[in-house]
Amino acid sequence: MTEPIIETANLGRDFVRTEGPLLRRRRRTVSAVQDVGFTVAPGEIVGYLGPNGAGKSTTMKMLTGILAPSRGRVRVCGLEPSRQRTRLAARIGVVFGQRTTLWWDLPLRDSLALTRHLYRVPADLHAARLAELTELLELEPFLTTPVRQLSLGQRMRGDLTAALLHAPELLVLDEPTIGLDVVSKSAIREFLLRLNTERGTTILLTTHDLGDVERLCRRVLVIDHGRTAFDGDLAGLRATAPTPRTLVVDLVQPEAPIVVPGARTVRVEGPRQWLELSTNPAAVVSEVARAHRIADLTLREPDIEEVVARLYRAGREEPTALPRP
Incomplete structure (x- = not known):
């Protein structure tokens, strides 16, 4: 059997928080992640979802070696992230939507050249990969533009390029489309699908955007209060915590x-x-159109926050598992 590219078991991470008045400060242990366990097979695209404060970013930092777990087991690409961080960095790519790994005052091309040296990619391979990614992500018009002058969508494409120049096996994305316009979001999603299909790159992403999940992920993991609450497909999640759609008339x-x-x-x-x-929305739309003069109609799907909130309001404390798609 193929070894999982990500494997966690009983994973937990605690932080010590200082509270109280200045002269009566006390220390309290807070569990950001309590008992997370899952595996990701090579070639999967998995959405890692949950409300703010659920433990998503903490988990990502443990998977990439930024944080060491307080307990439990984690292996990524067969390595222990916090102890083998340098070796792991050569096999994964990481993009945080609200932070950039590019040099702010340098042209994008120069930032990507420096990235080559960080990962020790041979010049010929770097040139070939940069040419390919430049075409796929349409970087050519702004390669000579300083990073600080790029739009958010352009910078995100630059960050994706920097994360992929060393041909990683795993791409970890934290809110990759946050703040992007509709056109930029679509371009990023289509690129990620192509990357997964043609190169077999495994992708793990956190997002609050249901469009990202619907377009990219056949499997979703939901975390809340530091625990895995759901592991299955999006249809199964909606069935587990049904949330009504809204028709805006x-x-x-x-x-x-x-x-x-x-x-x-x-x-x-x-x-x-x-x-x-x-x-069925079609029946409602038909009835509304028959009885009223309509200027426009919009069908809105519930976002991930709503689905997750309903899941927890239902009082589900044990992880829910459905057959993998």
Whole structure:
């Protein structure tokens, strides 16, 4: 059998927090991650999800060797991250959406050249990979632009390039599309899919964007309060914690709250109304269109925060596992 590229068991990480008045300070141990266990096979794209403060970033830092676990076991690419961090760095790529690994005042091309030396990539291989990534991510127009002058979408493409120039087996992404416009998000998602399909690169990403998950991930892990709460596919997650979709209706002019079978009007602002759906959206749309003058319609899926919140409101304390897709 193929060895997992990520393997964790009973993984935990504690922090000591100092609290109280100045002359009566006391120390308290806080568990950011308590008992996380999962494996990721080579070639998978896995979404690692959960609300803010759930322990996602702490887990990522343990997987990449930035933090040592307080207890439990973790191996990435067959290595122990905190003890073999230098060897691991040569086999993984890491991108944090709100931080950059590029040199702020240097042109992008120079930043990528310095990255080559950090990873000790031979010049010919670096040139070949940079040419390929330049084409795939459309970097050419801004390779000579200082990083500080790049847009957020351009910088993210530069960070992805820097993380991939040494051809890592695993790509770890923390909020890779945060703050990006619709066009940039789509470009990043399509690139990641192609990277996984054509190169077989394993991808683990945290995100609050349901679009990232739906487009990229066949499998999702949900963590909350430091524990694994779900491991399965997105359909299974929604089935475990069903959350209604919302139909946003823009009427030609303001009207009384819409009343149709299979929907409940939960909000009205002028000509715009929000309907919480409990049945097939097509039937509701058809009924609304028949009885009202409509300017526009938008169907909104629940975001990950809503699904996870409902999962925990349901009182699920034990991990839920579904068959892998």
